[in-house]
Amino acid sequence: MPGRQRDRARPPRAAADRARRSHVEQVRGHRFIAGWGPKRSATVVPAPLSYWQYRPGGPFAAGAAVLVVVLWLGLFGWLAGAAAAREELPLALVAGVAVYVLNTRRVTVSDHGLSFDVAGSRTDPADVVPSVLVQEVHAGPAPADWPQADRRGGWWPGRTRVAVRHLGDDGEQALTVWLRDPAAFADALGVPLTR
Secondary structure: OOOOOOOOOOHHHHHHHHHHHHHHHHHOOEOOHHHHOOOOOOEEEEOOEEEEEOOOOOOOHHHHHHHHHHHHHHHHHHHHHHHHHHHHHHHHHHHHHHHHHHHOOEEHHHOHHHHHHHHOOOOHHHOOOOOEEEEEEEOOOOOOOOEEEEEOOOOOOOEEEEEEEEOOOOOOEEEEEEEHHHHHHHHHHOOOOOO
């Protein structure tokens, strides 16, 4: 059954900027591991996040992790020989896994918008898609009459592709992301899910 898309004119730029700042404030009050609750350093307890899930690192992160392991072992093998490289193997593997894990991203929907956060980094307000600018959330790939969609992560088992059409500074834009619960994601953004 087709759903209805959000029918509203572009809100004033000040409203979108205010939503971006409010999103960043709410997200910064929470730890990266969302189940651990708000940060101890938060002076005001932030509202709970509306939707969140983690995206593992992509091919670039996997390549960087392999490169760290190969360079680590190659350096020790070249400087101290094969025996030293074998001794360093466990530590090199831990370093490679750490590089991959630190590239895990969180898809976060707050009361005010959507962002793609990385552990240990601050969310840039310019990267936030305010909820007031989201026009439609579609299960599956972006329809042909939408703008070219930016891919935000690749396929992962148990996830469904979802396309989001939103207003940007340069007109209409779209993005796709793989989600565990598309209906809850659309509900968190305040837009019905279309199929």
